[in-house]
Amino acid sequence: MPLPLTGRDARPGGTVIRVGGVEIGGPAVVVIAGPCAVESHGQVLAIARVVKAAGAHILRGGAFKPRTSPYSFQGLKEAGLALLAQARAETGLPVVTEVMDPRQIDTVSRYADILQVGSRNMQNFPLLEEVGRTRLPVLLKRGMSATLSEYLHAAEYVLHGGNTQVILCERGIRTFEPATRNTLDLNAIPMLHRETHLPVLVDPSHGTGHAWMVPRLAAAAVAAGADGLLIEVHEDPSNARSDGEQSLAPDAFACMMHELAAVAAAVGRAWMPSEAPLEPVAL
Ligand code: PEP
Ligand code: MN
Secondary structure (H helix, E strand, C coil): CCCCCCEEHHCCCEEEEEECCCEECCCEEEEECCEEEEHHHHHHHHHHHHHHCCCCCCEECCCCCCCCCCCCCCCCCCHHHHHHHHHHHHHCCEEEEECCHHHHHHHHHCCCCCCEEEECCCCCCCHHHHHHHHHEEEECCCCCCCCCCHHHHHHHHHHHCCCEEEEEEEEEEECCCCCCCCCCCHHHHHHHHHEEEEEEEECCCCCCHHHHHHHHHHHHHCCCCCCCCEECCCCCCCCCCCCHHHHHHHHHHHHHHHEEEHHHHCCCCCCCCCCCCCCCCCC
């Protein structure tokens, strides 16, 4: 089936998406980092400062959380969005957060710089149509059981709505292997770059489910040509309210960023960490 808007032929030179001062899909590798879920003012601000100091460009954090069980923490909702906006005001980092339902789009758009559509909603066609009507960039994660063709057609829905700013993100797919949460499909990176002009990020946090694996898979993703990474970071992973087992602690994140600079250089990508660390501020 044709992809007139998403196919590589539509823009052979590739799409660069600008958010604040950050270019996604340009020469430099972009790092989006932050907690799985926004939990409190102190938590999100502390993590925002840590990831910025280590060179991350964009802050992530879920306020509306798609949880498997209705009894799990569902996110702070609009209060969480306000905390993200506060962290942006204090650090200057643009913010990406998930929208799960068309009815949330107006609210989330008031706070976010990028709208995330999660894996579970990759083929929520009414949601894709509605984010397609906005003019905010959309970070569209790959469905956990979606083929690359289905993924690109989901992106086509957003572009068809008139929103040309779609960022793809490989986050692992379900396979027969239970040792990891998902199987990170590194094949997707060169294949998507061949088939589409849209930027391609990789999320090794959800892709593996294990924090100790994240730095190695992040390096592999950069080596395979990813335009950026999405990384879960928590200041106290063992007490995180969601996805603690796959969240990097601040020192591990800083160490990974250091190693990634060398990987980026080895494959001819620019590496431009965000500005110098902020002065520590008592929370
Ligand atoms: C997330 O990034 O917060 C998330 C829920 O990821 P995914 O949709 O890939 O499971
Ligand atoms: Mn998560």
